[in-house]
Amino acid sequence: MRLDQCEVAIKEKKNEMIQLGMTKGLQNEETISCSQELDKLLNDYNRLLSDSKHSKPIDHNDDYFFMLSKLAYKLLSIPYKYFFTY
Structure with missing residues (x-):
């Protein structure tokens, strides 16, 4: 079963169980x-997600880039007058 098929089956079974x-x-x-x-x-779905064909490898550079972009935004949002204190 593929991920999208599994998602549909889960949604249908969930609705059936609620009813x-x-x-x-x-x-x-x-x-x-x-x-x-x-x-x-749900167990099948989790197995499919953990399968190397379906899971995206963790890219630590994405986390690093996100952290740097947040820091840059904070620095750029500091008012100009705080850089020059006399």
Whole structure:
């Protein structure tokens, strides 16, 4: 199963479980069974995300660039008069 298919299946199962819970109650066997099926789908989805084909490698340069851009913004937002104190 692909990520997008898994996302659709999760959304459908979640809606089904909510409907069952509201009509038959949370302790009903059908609701519990549906919840367990949703758990399996969520586990499959997490497995797909952790798969190297689907996960984006962590790029620490992105974090560094973001931190530098925030610092530059802070420096540029300091009023000009604070640079020259007599």
